Amino acid sequence: xxxxxxxxxxxxxxxxxxxxxxxxxxxxxxxxxxxxxxxxxxxxxxxxxxxxxxxxxxxxxxxxxxxxxxxxxxxxxxxxxxxxxxxxxxxxxxxxxxxxxxxxxxxxxxxxxxxxxxxxxxxxxxxxxxxxxxxxxxxxxxxxxxxxxxxxxxxxxxxxxxxxxxxxxxxxxxxxxxxxxxxxxxxxxxxxxxxxxxxxxxxxxxxxxxxxxxxxxxxxxxxxxxxxxxxxxxxxxxxxxxxxxxxxxxxxxxxxxxxxxxxxxxxxxxxxxxxxxxxxxxxxxxxxxxxxxxxxxxxxxxxxxxxxxxxxxxxxxxxxxxxxxxxxxxxxxxxxxxxxxxxxxxxxxxxxxxxxxxxxxxxxxxxxxxxxxxxxxxxxxxxxxxxxxxxxxxxxxxxxxxxxxxxxxxxxxxxxxxxxxxxxxxxxxxxxxxxxxxxxxxxxxxxxxxxxxxxxxxxxxxxxxxxxxxxxxxxxxxxxxxxxxxxxxxxxxxxxxxxxxxxxxxxxxxxx
Numbered sequence: 001x002x003x004x005x006x007x008x009x010x011x012x013x014x015x016x017x018x019x020x021x022x023x024x025x026x027x028x029x030x031x032x033x034x035x036x037x038x039x040x041x042x043x044x045x046x047x048x049x050x051x052x053x054x055x056x057x058x059x060x061x062x063x064x065x066x067x068x069x070x071x072x073x074x075x076x077x078x079x080x081x082x083x084x085x086x087x088x089x090x091x092x093x094x095x096x097x098x099x100x101x102x103x104x105x106x107x108x109x110x111x112x113x114x115x116x117x118x119x120x121x122x123x124x125x126x127x128x129x130x131x132x133x134x135x136x137x138x139x140x141x142x143x144x145x146x147x148x149x150x151x152x153x154x155x156x157x158x159x160x161x162x163x164x165x166x167x168x169x170x171x172x173x174x175x176x177x178x179x180x181x182x183x184x185x186x187x188x189x190x191x192x193x194x195x196x197x198x199x200x201x202x203x204x205x206x207x208x209x210x211x212x213x214x215x216x217x218x219x220x221x222x223x224x225x226x227x228x229x230x231x232x233x234x235x236x237x238x239x240x241x242x243x244x245x246x247x248x249x250x251x252x253x254x255x256x257x258x259x260x261x262x263x264x265x266x267x268x269x270x271x272x273x274x275x276x277x278x279x280x281x282x283x284x285x286x287x288x289x290x291x292x293x294x295x296x297x298x299x300x301x302x303x304x305x306x307x308x309x310x311x312x313x314x315x316x317x318x319x320x321x322x323x324x325x326x327x328x329x330x331x332x333x334x335x336x337x338x339x340x341x342x343x344x345x346x347x348x349x350x351x352x353x354x355x356x357x358x359x360x361x362x363x364x365x366x367x368x369x370x371x372x373x374x375x376x377x378x379x380x381x382x383x384x385x386x387x388x389x390x391x392x393x394x395x396x397x398x399x400x401x402x403x404x405x406x407x408x409x410x411x412x413x414x415x416x417x418x419x420x421x422x423x424x425x426x427x428x429x430x431x432x433x434x435x436x437x438x439x440x441x442x443x444x445x446x447x448x449x450x451x452x453x454x455x456x457x458x459x460x461x462x463x464x465x466x467x468x469x470x471x472x473x474x475x476x477x478x479x480x481x482x483x484x485x486x487x488x489x490x491x492x493x494x495x496x497x498x499x500x501x502x503x504x505x506x507x508x509x510x511x512x
């Protein structure tokens with residue numbers, strides 16, 4: 001072929017949209033991607049298989065490979081009771097055209113997939129449930145939320161398990177009445193659930209699920225996971241003579257309420273246990289937050305306050321009861337918000353209705369040689385204990401174990417800015433702010449007792465100041481790591497900011 005004919009062939013090829021290479025010496029057609037190799041002149045449609053972005057080779061039929069994968073998975077089909085098994089999610093099959101005869105069989109490509117990823121990579125039809133984590137603030141600090149994925153073959157399995165988890169914190173009757181809109185109207189006292197929802201955002205999408213993932217196929221197993229955070233066998237305890245639910249709970253770092261959630265056959269913390277009985281003592285770790293917002297009208301006993309009259313002719317430490325107190329009764333309307341059964345916020349609605357008046361206890365207290373500071377750091381003699389917050393109030397969280405940790409005080413709920421009082425005569429050792437307790441005060445009392453008041457909105461006493469039972473020391477707030485407005489009140493033997501201290505249940509001294 002002369003040069004003119006050669007270049008004419010090149011131009012014609014470009015115009016026709018097909019670029020080929022012709023050797024002037026041999027006139028042989030060549031594949032531009034393969035060097036010195038003879039190929040077929042017939043252009044074929046094929047499919048290139050990619051796994052994790054890397055090519056495994058060419059196949060003649062996409063359907064043939066998919067069908068081969070399906071027919072080889074009898075074990076998976078039997079395990080999950082499904083009719084169809086699919087390729088891994090990171091397997092891509094793309095159509096292309098070639099002259100090459102190097103086409104792999106479906107069986108060969110299947111064997112390569114299996115050797116690289118294993119049969120656990122093959123997928124089945126199902127649902128992916130994404131539970132988005134939520135950032136939360138606790139008395140231990142701010143905890144960042146973490147997303148998690150749960151796989152089910154039938155979305156109803158998740159929906160039923162979620163409802164079963166909700167009814168671990170809300171009774172089934174109340175839950176059904178709320179959903180059906182048939183709650184009883186409050187005529188005198190009672191409770192109405194105003195709202196009930198899962199705080200986390202939950203998304204359910206239909207997807208191809210890897211069979212190597214944990215796939216929940218029944219409601220009971222998934223319910224257990226949603227409540228306890230595990231599908232493993234839970235710890236059990238054999239009841240001994242004299243055991244009570246309160247004792248077993250405390251000994252196993254649970255609250256009595258958590259015990260009832262873990263042991264649904266009991267409906268009251270006062271239920272009797274019998275020797276040899278097996279009970280569950282696993283720590284509750286719910287995988288989402290159930291929020292319950294209640295409107296509550298109740299008759300509350302209002303314990304009497306202790307007030308003091310000063311007698312300048314008597315020395316400090318002298319106390320004499322002038323009038324005995326009597327408890328009263330009020331009808332109180334409040335709104336209460338709970339998360340997974342635990343009160344996180346309360347507010348009193350309107351002015352409580354007095355049914356029976358409260359009569360204060362009056363004590364005459366000596367104030368001779370009274371000084372507002374204590375030169376030697378010794379607190380005044382201990383007197384009568386008083387409740388450290390205004391009434392009416394709510395105990396949001398009692399002293400004891402919750403979620404596997406000891407709550408070493410009581411959380412008292414009331415309105416923002418309501419008064420906080422010194423629980424007894426003492427010396428203020430700290431009046432400060434930190435990231436955990438917010439505005440807080442520590443008061444030293446006789447007998448190496450200390451009280452601590454946390455999450456305050458404001459403080460009205462300073463370190464070194466002597467205070468007496470019932471003196472206002474600040475106002476209620478939500479400073480520091482606090483969930484909702486409340487006072488965290490702690491009672492200690494030893495300085496809580498020192499060494500060798502331990503907590504005491506405030507119920508030992510306080511009248512609620």
